[in-house]
Amino acid sequence: MSAIDEAYRKYSIERFPLPREAQLEALERDINVTFPEDYRRFVLQYNGGYFNEPAIRPVDDGCPLESLSMLYGIGASHEEAELGDPASLSLFEENDPPIAVPIGDTGTGGLILIHVEAEGAGRIFLKQAFGDFFYLADGIEEFFGLLYDPPWGEES
Numbered sequence: 001m002s003a004i005d006e007a008y009r010k011y012s013i014e015r016f017p018l019p020r021e022a023q024l025e026a027l028e029r030d031i032n033v034t035f036p037e038d039y040r041r042f043v044l045q046y047n048g049g050y051f052n053e054p055a056i057r058p059v060d061d062g063c064p065l066e067s068l069s070m071l072y073g074i075g076a077s078h079e080e081a082e083l084g085d086p087a088s089l090s091l092f093e094e095n096d097p098p099i100a101v102p103i104g105d106t107g108t109g110g111l112i113l114i115h116v117e118a119e120g121a122g123r124i125f126l127k128q129a130f131g132d133f134f135y136l137a138d139g140i141e142e143f144f145g146l147l148y149d150p151p152w153g154e155e156s
Helices: 003-011 021-031 037-045 140-144
Strands: 012-015 049-051 066-071 100-106 111-115 124-127 133-137
Touching (some): 003 012, 003 049, 003 140, 021 037, 037 140, 100 124, 124 140, 133 140
Antiparallel strands (some): 012 049, 049 066, 111 124
16 A cells, blocks of 8 residues: 555545546646646545644654645635645745645645756645745655654544
8 A cells, every 4th residue: 555545544534526637737737837747646546635634754853743734636625725726826936937836734834835846846845834944755655654643642
């Protein structure tokens, strides 16, 4: 079982309907990006959703302990979870065309971002709310491997 399958089995509370390839291609055209191949496969096979806030394992001493509340998707059940939403893309200056695309939210209002520029494409970062950026993983599968049962209490 892949890390993604395991995380969805254990932590998913709502999955978004799966998009068609044409919908993903249209989104890429609309926001002027080409997602890395592993992330494209993820969107077509899982398409984000809401999670019961599993912890995200910090990858170095400076990285804060966070939790995953949602990953954005195409045709999400709520506007706030729509992948490629113009409001989320415009959060950062000098991100036109996008270098990083927000793909999810943390439990404390932080963002999960994917780097889409050619060099470093696919890397996943955490952007703290009102704070710094932290490297998390080289791809979406590796990111899911960072999720674990939260140390702050029972899963909800």
